[in-house]
Amino acid sequence: MADMIKVSGLSVTFTSAGRSFRAVDGVSFSVAKGESFGIVGESGSGKSTILKAVAGLVKFQAGALELNGQAMGFARSRKERQLLQYVFQDPYGSLHPRQTVDEALREPLAIQGIAGAEAKIAAALAEVGLEPKHRFRFPHQLSGGQRQRVAIARALILHPPILLLDEPTSALDVSVQAEILNLLARLRAAHGTTSILVSHDLAVVAHVCERVAVMKDGRLVEILGADALRAGVAEQAYTRQLVAASRGYARGA
Amino acid sequence: MSGPLLEVAGLNVTFPGRGGETRAVRDVSFTLGRERLGIVGESGSGKSTTGRALLGLLPASAKVTAGALRFDGLNLLSRSDADWQALRGKRISMVMQDPKYSLNPVRNVGWQIEEAYRLHRRCTRAEARAKALAMLEAVQIREPDLVYQLFPHQLSGGMGQRVMIAMMLIAEPDLLIADEPTSALDVTVQNEVLRVLDKLVEERGMGLIFISHNLTVVSSFCDRVLVMYGGKIMEECAAKSLGAAKHPYTRALIQSAPQLERRQAELATVQRDPAWLT
Numbered sequence: 106m107a108d109m110i111k112v113s114g115l116s117v118t119f120t121s122a123g124r125s126f127r128a129v130d131g132v133s134f135s136v137a138k139g140e141s142f143g144i145v146g147e148s149g150s151g152k153s154t155i156l157k158a159v160a161g162l163v164k165f166q167a168g169a170l171e172l173n174g175q176a177m178g179f180a181r182s183r184k185e186r187q188l189l190q191y192v193f194q195d196p197y198g199s200l201h202p203r204q205t206v207d208e209a210l211r212e213p214l215a216i217q218g219i220a221g222a223e224a225k226i227a228a229a230l231a232e233v234g235l236e237p238k239h240r241f242r243f244p245h246q247l248s249g250g251q252r253q254r255v256a257i258a259r260a261l262i263l264h265p266p267i268l269l270l271d272e273p274t275s276a277l278d279v280s281v282q283a284e285i286l287n288l289l290a291r292l293r294a295a296h297g298t299t300s301i302l303v304s305h306d307l308a309v310v311a312h313v314c315e316r317v318a319v320m321k322d323g324r325l326v327e328i329l330g331a332d333a334l335r336a337g338v339a340e341q342a343y344t345r346q347l348v349a350a351s352r353g354y355a356r357g358a
Numbered sequence: 359m360s361g362p363l364l365e366v367a368g369l370n371v372t373f374p375g376r377g378g379e380t381r382a383v384r385d386v387s388f389t390l391g392r393e394r395l396g397i398v399g400e401s402g403s404g405k406s407t408t409g410r411a412l413l414g415l416l417p418a419s420a421k422v423t424a425g426a427l428r429f430d431g432l433n434l435l436s437r438s439d440a441d442w443q444a445l446r447g448k449r450i451s452m453v454m455q456d457p458k459y460s461l462n463p464v465r466n467v468g469w470q471i472e473e474a475y476r477l478h479r480r481c482t483r484a485e486a487r488a489k490a491l492a493m494l495e496a497v498q499i500r501e502p503d504l505v506y507q508l509f510p511h512q513l514s515g516g517m518g519q520r521v522m523i524a525m526m527l528i529a530e531p532d533l534l535i536a537d538e539p540t541s542a543l544d545v546t547v548q549n550e551v552l553r554v555l556d557k558l559v560e561e562r563g564m565g566l567i568f569i570s571h572n573l574t575v576v577s578s579f580c581d582r583v584l585v586m587y588g589g590k591i592m593e594e595c596a597a598k599s600l601g602a603a604k605h606p607y608t609r610a611l612i613q614s615a616p617q618l619e620r621r622q623a624e625l626a627t628v629q630r631d632p633a634w635l636t
Contacts, residue, residue, distance in 0.1 A: 147544040148515055249401065278400040278571055283614035283625035290624070305544050312616035312625070335618055350545040351618060353578030354552045 107174065109267060109299040110136040110159065115168035117154050128154040130323040131168070136299055138266075143310035143331075144303045145347065146320030152303045155320075156269050159301065160191050173266060187217060190260035194272035196252035200244040206230070206255050207240045213263050229258040233288060250281035254288070261292060268300040274309060286313060307351045311335050319344045361431070362389040363533060363565040364412070368425035371407050371416065371589075382407045382420075384589040384635070390533070392563045394556075396580035396597060398570055398611075404589035405569045409535045412567075413452055414442045430532060448478040451526035455538035457518025461510035467494075467521050468506035475528045493524040497554045516547030520554065527558060533565040534558075540575060552579050573600065573612055585611070588635045607634060 117129040129151040136142040144152040157163040159170060164179045171177065172188050190213075193199040200209055210226045219225070230240060233254040244252055253273060260268060273289070274282040286309065293300065304310050310317050311331045319326040319341070327341045337348050349355075371383035383404040388395070397405045410416050412427070414437060427434040429450065437445070451474075454460040462470055471490040475481065481489075487506075494502035497520040510518060519539060526534060536555065540548040556579070559566050570576050576583055577600040585593045585608045593605040603609055613626040 147546060279573070279611060279615045280400055280628040283616075283627050286616065287625055287627070307545075308616040308618040311618055312622065332621075335621070347546065348618070350549050351574075353574045354549055354556075355578070356556065 107138055108135040108171070109138040109140070109173055110142075110301065111169075111171040112155070112159065113169050115155065115158060115165050115170065117151070117158050117163055117165045128323055129158065129165070132320075132323075132325045133168075134318055134325065134328060136301060138299055139297045140316070141293065141300045141302060141314045143314030143317040144301065144320060145305060145307055145310050145317060147305065149322075150320040151323040152320045153271055156191075156271050156301060156303050160189060160269055161186075162191075183217065187263060188265060189267035189269055190263060190265040191269045192253075192256050192260050192271065192273045195276050196249060196256050197244070197276070199256055200252055202244055205241050205243055206235075206247075209255060210259055210262055213259060217263060219263070225262055229262040232261065232292065233258040234284075248281075249277050250284060253277060253281075253285055257285075257288065257292070261296070261298075264296065266299060268298045270300060270302045272304050273302070275304065275306065282309070289313065307334065307348060319347065362391050363430055364390040365426055365428040366390075366408075366412070366424065367427075368423075369408065369411060369427065370421075370423045371404070371411055372421045374419055374421070379421075382589050383411065386586075386589075386591055387425075388584060388591070388594070390565050390567065392559075392565050393582065394559055394566045394568055394580040394597075396568045396570065396576035396583040397586060398573055398576050398583060399586035400571060400611075402588075403586040405586050406537050407589075408586070409452065409537050409567060409569050412535060413446055413450055415452070447474045447526075447531070448529045449531050450533045450535065451529070451531040452535040452537060453519075453522050453526050453539045456542050457510065457513070457515065457522050458542075460522060461518060463510050465509075466506070467508050467510065467513070471506075471521065471525045471528055474525060478529045489528060490524070493528045494521070496527070496558075497521070497524045498550060499524075516543050516551065519543060519547075519551055523551070523554060530562065531564065533567070535567045535569070537569045538571070539568070541570065541572065548575065573615060577601070587630075590635060592634060606631065 113133045115129055115132045118125050118127045132155060144155060146152045154163060158165045161179055161181045169176060207226060210229055211222050214222045214225060235254050274285050277285060302310060302313050311334050314331055316328060316330055317334050318328045321343055326343050329339055337345060339345050367387045369383055369386040372379045372381050386408055399405045411422050416422060424435060468490050471493060472486040475486050475489055491502045491506060494505055499505050499520055513521060540551050543551060558564060568580055577597050580597040583595055583597045583600055584591050587607050592607045593603055595603055610628040614628055616625060
């Protein structure tokens with residue numbers, strides 16, 4: 106199957122006040138069409154930076170990025186921007202506090218000049234399990250789970266072939282997380298979206314993704330299948346350590 | 359010492375609102391010895407409100423009533439602000455969830471750690487400084503004298519949380535209330551912070567109330583667990599046997615979390631029964 110996302114030798118360096126920091130160092134991977142790919146790692150391992158580089162939100166200094174067979178740089182045309190959408194970690198921070206749900210969902214359609222907003226907004230809300238009464242509410246009138254549903258609806262309203270999920274459930278309760286993960290699974294089955302999920306929760310990544318990349322200090326430690334991750338048969342010691350840590354606190358260890 | 363460290367009987371907290379009162383905590387009773395007690399529940403289950411009530415940190419609008427609220431023989435229900443000051447920080451401390459919001463951004467780490475010590479003990483600045491450095495070392499910070507001078511924005515999440523713990527423990531309290539102390543941290547850092555807390559509980563014989571929404575952490579770290587929903591305690595059980603919990607709410611919570619060990623086609627969602635709150 107064709108690769109939807111191809112990242113080769115990607116490096117991102119941040120420079121501030123004369124000091125530079127290499128956040129991502131020569132990372133390569135590819136994601137097939139319809140696949141769900143996971144990236145795990147600690148804070149500062151560069152997992153979110155990869156996602157931002159793929160989305161064109163940060164510049165990359167070396168390497169190449171291909172989306173749907175086309176080479177991508179930092180600047181993207183409007184057409185190129187239709188390829189992907191992003192769901193952020195914090196639904197409290199990623200929605201405009203003074204925009205209603207309706208306005209939030211209308212904006213991507215207006216930017217891309219797509220007609221028929223009324224029907225599309227109603228359909229997108231229904232798809233993520235929100236009721237029509239939620240449409241004219243402000244973010245503060247919604248619960249955390251409802252807000253994340255709005256963020257997902259906003260991402261999916263343009264039917265992008267690629268969805269980038271940056272810790273979409275880590276700000277939510279487990280019970281709400283279950284609802285959002287089920288929703289994402291259902292939407293993926295319906296639209297055949299390719300996705301990259303970044304999370305520090307190994308159980309979530311193993312649940313959602315087929316293959317998982319493990320990151321440490323900007324480098325890719327290894328890529329392994331979700332079943333291998335689950336079985337704890339990782340090749341690298343670091344991955345095994347991460348798996349052990351996520352099984353809970355071991356007294357006396 | 360005889361009797362439990364903390365005794366809570368029939369604690370109720372209500373907040374007035376336009377649509378009538380909100381009952382945030384309903385009839386909560388438990389006792390705590392020198393042990394690790396976990397409180398789990400979803401957002402809005404009243405777990406943080408319970409923790410705050412024990413420290414008298416609720417806003418003035420909150421109505422707190424209880425049959426008994428005793429800490430080491432002291433009645434916590436009728437205390438003046440001055441009485442609270444003698445207790446807070448010195449004998450009962452609280453670690454908050456997010457070090458980014460709970461540390462003072464314009465003061466260096468060392469000054470903030472020393473503050474509690476200077477307020478509660480007669481000491482010289484040099485003594486306070488030495489104590490702060492020792493605390494930083496106790497929470498496993500590698501270069502205490504370097505970190506001492508840093509400002510909160512220069513710390514990583516795990517370091518910030520350890521600084522908070524150092525700050526809360528410098529006055530050597532008998533009871534520590536930790537409100538989601540590891541929720542903002544990575545799993546590996548989380549276990550390091552838990553190890554620090556564990557060591558302090560063991561060595562000092564401190565009582566710990568560990569508030570969290572993470573069932574894995576609570577069941578592997580605590581001795582006993584209270585499961586809260588809608589302000590009420592649904593179930594109390596030994597942490598080790600949380601997996602064998604009987605209450606339908608506890609069972610549903612456990613099942614809604616994805617498991618690393620086995621593959622699930624669809625995650626179970628939590629069905630709530632209004633009868634639980636009556």
